[in-house]
Amino acid sequence: MSSSNNTDVDFEPTGDNAVDNEIRKWLLWDKNEKTRLEIKALVDEKNIPELKRLLLHRMEFGTAGLRTRMGPGNSQMNDLTMIQTTQGLAKYLKASLPTVSSKGVVIGFDGRHNSYKWSRIVGTIFVNERIPVYLFSRLCPTPYVAYGVRAFDADCGIMITASHNPKEDNGYKVYWNNGAQIVSPHDKGISQAIDESLEPLASSWDVSSLERLSSLVKDPMEETLKRYNADVLSLCYLREKNAECPVRLTYTAMHGVGYEFAVRAMKEFGFLDPIPVLEQVQPDPDFPTVKYPNPEEGEGALKLAMETADRNKSKVILANDPDADRLAVAEKIDSGWRVFTGNEIGAFLGWWCFTAWRQKNPSVNLSDVYMLASTVSSKILEAFARKEGFNFIETLTGFKWMGNEADRLLKEGKYVLFAFEEAIGYMCGSKVLDKDGVSAAAAVGELVNHLYSSGTTLSKQLEVIYQTYGYHMSSNSYFKCYDADTIKAMFERLRNYDGEGKYPSKCGDYAIAHVRDLTVGYDSETIDKKPKLPCSKSSQMITFKFENGCVATLRTSGTEPKIKYYAEHRPDPEHGLDYGQVKEQLNGIVESIAKYFYSPDVFPKILPRDT
Incomplete structure (x- = not known):
């Protein structure tokens, strides 16, 4: 066995200097015994192709942060890459936003494997830098982190989630101090800072810092619950009538975090509890009842929800994805279940957001009112705007663009009523500058009440919208x-x-x-x-x-x-x-x-x- 210079790491060299250099660093730096031994086993097996795949290609940090498979190596999500990423982010924040040392960061996590542990590692690194953290004590929806950045006037938000990806994946999502996802050049700056922070500090592995430096740690859960659900009422127009909704709603969390939070928001709107899809309402990182935990996949992903709704004679299904930032909607029609596309939901939800808001704000100058959609999404909002007299803005793909554009408009004193992307992402109002499946579920519930109480349905209203504004x-x-x-x-x-x-x-x-x-x-x-x-x-x-x-x-x-x-x-x-x-x-x-x-x-x- 050969020994690397100036280290106590022993391994048999592969003969590839680049690979050997990365093996040496990994075995020296990784303190997680499982992932360390997995790399060591590949070395012993002389599996050079796999070592190259895992060690020579580092995950690229972009505007979407990180999202990939969990496992050993620089190309995957693990304790060491989580530490490296956070050390780099902390460095970049201190250089770009010196106020972070007083304003702090918001940290949340979903129900996936390792999410809780990694949220604690992230929190540890920040408090070691004497940066305050709002560290959620239990799992939460992604939109709670986006909301929390603005609510607590923090300088950054980090959510440990892979959204609707397969169970093998996890991710790292970053919000800037305006509560919107980061855009360039922050992604490039963070990426460079990560590359300059690869060697883990010994203190980064010691999560006991969260107790030792507890004065820097706050749990924002109860305050966020209270404030978010008070703010979400700005989207509610029929609260006194919602308990009498003629349609019982069925809800699934797709084995994610959404159930508790969606039910809470719907209660604020005055609704009775929706019918839960019992097999899917509790968080389960293995997603046992679905091939892909993504309600956007349609009928296959919603099979259990349809069976539950049929048993209970429910005509409308609401489905969040695992981190509850997206919303799918299905309706029972004569021929069976109709799963609405993201663009169709955007059409009737956008119509409702404007119609209901206008009734309560008849005197606001519509030249100050805006809706947004990404370039790959339906332009039905543009047709609304052209006919009704408000403004429409098209952005690049991704809510990072819509969130930052909404922030710009709000700072100019404008009203942002709605934004959406065809991948079942909806931003109702402007309290959360990202897609939010929790508030969207409550808003769709109220639209369902309005329509069914009037003797019509979502499908029929969609046809009315197209006849009024043109087919899309x-x-x-x-x-x-x-x-x-x-x-x-x-x-x-x-x-x-x-x-x-x-x-x-x-x-x-x-x-x-x-x-x-x-x-x-x-x-x-x-x-x-x-x-x-x-x-x-x-x-x-x-x-x-x-x-x-x-x-x-x-x-x-x-x-x-x-x-x-x-x-x-x-x-x-x-x-x-x-x-x-x-x-x-x-x-x-x-x-x-x-x-x-x-x-x-x-x-x-x-x-x-x-x-």
Whole structure:
């Protein structure tokens, strides 16, 4: 056995200097016996490919923070990478926001494996830096951390969660001092600070600091519960009538944290407790009843909720994802259960947020009123704004953009009523500057009461909305691809579709009027050919505007091996198309995109969603 210089770490060198250097550091630095021994076992087995995968590629800290598989090595979530990340974040905060030493940080965690332990490690590192922490004593929804940053005037929020990812994953989400997710350049600054803070301090492993420095530690749970639920009442308009709602609501937490908090918010609204999906209301990090703990997956994920609702003659299902920042909605119709798309929920929830708010605020100048949606989401809010007289803003994909834009508007004295993203994320009002499935559940419950008490339903109201503001019919899905080179080649082919450096002029039989490419910074529709939205070379995103009114965006996912597409057909009402015709055209375009743009015959590593 050989020994590394100046250390007491012994291991048999692999012969690869880069790998040996990382092995030496890992065995020296990692104090978690399990992950340390897992790396040591790979060394003993001489499993060089796996050691390279785990040690030579560090997780990239971005605006979404971190989210990946738990396990040993620099490329995965574990005690050591959690310490390194937090040491870097603390360093960056002290340099960027010196007030953090008095204002502190908010730290929350969900019900996943290791979330509690890692929240304590994070808290330990901050108190060792003499930075106060608002450390939740028990699991909480992600929106509680976003809310807590503003409520307690903290300088940062950290949530340990992987949201709706598989059970093997966990993550690290960061909010800035405005309560919105971080945007550039903070991600780059934090990433650099992490790289400069890789060697763990001995004190970072000692969570007893939380007791020894207890004057720096506060549990914000009860205060957050009280203040959040008082503030959420700003979204309530029918409190005295909600107990008489003619429809009993069914609720599932998808094995996550949402049940207690959603029920509490709904009680504040005056509702009776919803019917719980008993198999799924308690937090369980193994998510035993679902393949993917993501209500966005539709009927498969909501099977138990539908069975529970049917047994209790309930006509509406509300479903939070595991960290309760997203909301799915389903309604019983004559043909069975209708699971609404994220865009459909955005349509009726946005309509309700404006309609109810306007009734109580008839004199507010609508030039000061705003709604927001991301570029890949339905533009139904834009149609609302155009007809009703308020403002609509389109942002890049991700609530980090909408949250920061909402913060800017609020500072200018504007009203932000609603923001949404098609991936079932909704921000009702402006008390939480991020998606919030808890307040959204209460708001949808009240809309259900309003509609069913009036003799109508969510589905019927959605049709009324489309007849009033124009059809906005969407089809969103994805293909899988685990090969980065293939993904890059696919997008480069779209930029050189005819071999002459031009984008495609049609997709199958459907003519394309304009193309916007936010990766390279091109927009054929603007005078200077430059997009109005910010561009990023680090991700792929191309939007095609068809001559018939359909708009389709293809983009890569920042957290999953997916190439997503978002297609919305919004023909001019003057065309006189009915529902069936709009749907037929949309389906034709989506089929053409799959065939001609994804081109699985050209790129066999691009796989259908269900593969």
